[in-house]
Amino acid sequence: MSFLEKDVKYIAPTYKRFPVEIVSGKGSVVKDINGKEYIDMGSGIGVTAFGIADEKWQKAVTEQIGKVQHMSNLYYTEPGANLAQLLCNLTGMSKVFFANSGAEANECAIKAARKYSAEKKGDNCYTIITLKNSFHGRTLTTLAATGQDVFHKLYNPLTPGFISITANSVEELKKAVEENEVAGIMMEMIQGEGGVLPLDEAFVRTAEEICRVNDIPLIIDEVQTGNGRTGKMYAYMHYSVNPDIVTTAKGLGGGLPIGACLLSDKLQSVFSYGDHGSTFGGNPVCCAAAYSVLSRIDYRMLEEVKEKSAFIFDSLKNASGVESVSGKGLMIGIKTKKPAATVVSECLEDGVLCLTAKDKVRLLPALNIPKTVLEKAIAVIKKACQI
Numbered sequence: 001m002s003f004l005e006k007d008v009k010y011i012a013p014t015y016k017r018f019p020v021e022i023v024s025g026k027g028s029v030v031k032d033i034n035g036k037e038y039i040d041m042g043s044g045i046g047v048t049a050f051g052i053a054d055e056k057w058q059k060a061v062t063e064q065i066g067k068v069q070h071m072s073n074l075y076y077t078e079p080g081a082n083l084a085q086l087l088c089n090l091t092g093m094s095k096v097f098f099a100n101s102g103a104e105a106n107e108c109a110i111k112a113a114r115k116y117s118a119e120k121k122g123d124n125c126y127t128i129i130t131l132k133n134s135f136h137g138r139t140l141t142t143l144a145a146t147g148q149d150v151f152h153k154l155y156n157p158l159t160p161g162f163i164s165i166t167a168n169s170v171e172e173l174k175k176a177v178e179e180n181e182v183a184g185i186m187m188e189m190i191q192g193e194g195g196v197l198p199l200d201e202a203f204v205r206t207a208e209e210i211c212r213v214n215d216i217p218l219i220i221d222e223v224q225t226g227n228g229r230t231g232k233m234y235a236y237m238h239y240s241v242n243p244d245i246v247t248t249a250k251g252l253g254g255g256l257p258i259g260a261c262l263l264s265d266k267l268q269s270v271f272s273y274g275d276h277g278s279t280f281g282g283n284p285v286c287c288a289a290a291y292s293v294l295s296r297i298d299y300r301m302l303e304e305v306k307e308k309s310a311f312i313f314d315s316l317k318n319a320s321g322v323e324s325v326s327g328k329g330l331m332i333g334i335k336t337k338k339p340a341a342t343v344v345s346e347c348l349e350d351g352v353l354c355l356t357a358k359d360k361v362r363l364l365p366a367l368n369i370p371k372t373v374l375e376k377a378i379a380v381i382k383k384a385c386q387i
C-alpha cells in the first residue's frame with residue numbers, strides 16, 4: 001500500500017488533500033515521491049517561516065533535543081524563559097502563556113478576558129464580541145468565536161457568550177457594547193481564512209478606544225498574521241494600537257507546534273497557580289525552535305518581506321485574469337476571474353503550491369524565500385490566472 005492509500009484508509013477524512021505525496025524539501029522547494037519539485041507558496045499555511053529543513057532552525061531544534069526534550073511545567077527550563085522574554089521585549093507585553101496551537105492560544109485569551117472581566121464586573125460579564133467572517137480555531141469555544149456559520153453546523157451547542165458583528169462596522173460594535181456585558185473584543189487585523197481582508201484603520205482605532213473607555217480587554221488574534229508575516233513583527237503594529245491580549249502560533253515555531261498568549265501590563269496578574277495549564281505548553285524543543293525563528297526576524301528581514309510583497313503586488317496588480325490583490329507583507333489574497341481552485345490546480349501542475357481562502361488564491365510563502373524562486377512562482381501564478 002502506498003502511503004497515500006494508507007492515509008485514505010486510516011486517517012479520518014477531515015482534509016481534502018491534493019494528490020501529491022511530499023517526501024522532502026529544502027527552503028522553499030519541496031519534492032514529491034516521483035522526484036517532481038514544487039515551489040512552496042503556502043509554507044504549511046504560514047508555519048515554516050524559514051522554509052523546510054532550514055539549517056539554523058534545525059540546529060536549534062536538534063541541540064535542544066540533545067539536552068532535554070520535555071520536563072513538564074513542574075520545573076523550570078531555559079528555552080521557554082528565553083522565548084517569553086523575547087516575546088515581551090518585541091511587543092511590550094508583560095506575561096506569556098504557552099500553548100500548542102492557535103486555537104489553544106485563543107482559548108487562553110478568552111479565559112484571561114473572562115476572568116479579568118468577571119473579577120472586575122461580576123459573573124454576568126462574559127460576552128466576547130468577535131467579527132463576522134473571522135477564524136479563531138476549531139475547538140468548540142474558538143468555533144463559537146469564529147463568525148462563520150458554516151463551521152458551526154451540527155456541532156451545537158457551542159460555548160455560549162459569543163456574538164459576532166460585521167467587520168469595520170463601528171455602529172454595530174457600539175451597539176453590541178451597549179447591549180451586552182462585554183468581557184472582550186476579539187479580532188484578526190487581517191482576516192486570513194476569511195479571504196485575506198485587512199481591517200480598516202479607523203475601525204481598529206475606535207475598537208481600541210471603546211475597549212479603553214469601558215475597561216474591556218482588546219484581544220488581537222495574530223495566529224496567522226504574527227511573527228513577521230505582514231512586514232511588521234505583529235500586524236497590530238501597522239495600526240498603532242495597544243492590545244491587552246495578543247495570541248500567536250502558526251509561524252512562531254517554524255514548523256513545530258507552539259502557540260502563545262501574551263498579556264499586557266493590565267492583565268498580567270489575571271492568572272495564578274492552577275488557573276490554566278497545558279501538559280505540552282512551553283515544550284523546550286518547540287520554544288528553542290520559536291526562539292530561533294523570532295530572533296532572526298530583525299529589521300532587515302522585515303524590509304525583505306516588504307520588498308518581496310511590493311514585487312508580488314506590482315507583478316499581479318494589472319495581470320490578466322486578476323481582479324484584485326489584498327493583504328500585507330507575505331500574506332496575500334488574489335481575487336481571480338477564474339475560480340481560485342482552478343488556478344491553484346493549474347499552479348500545482350506547473351510545480352507551484354498555493355492556498356485558497358474563500359474565493360481567493362492565497363499566498364503565504366516562507367519569509368526568506370529567495371527572490372529568484374519567488375519570481376519563478378509568480379510567473380507560474382500569473383500564467384494560471386490568465387484568461
Ligand SMILES: *Cc1c(COP(=O)(O)O)cnc(C)c1O
Pocket residue numbers: 100101102103104106135136137138188192193221222223224225249250
Ligand atoms: C489558523 C488560525 C487559528 C487556529 O490555529 P490552529 O493552530 O489550527 O489551532 C486561529 N486563528 C487564526 C487567525 C488562524 O489563522
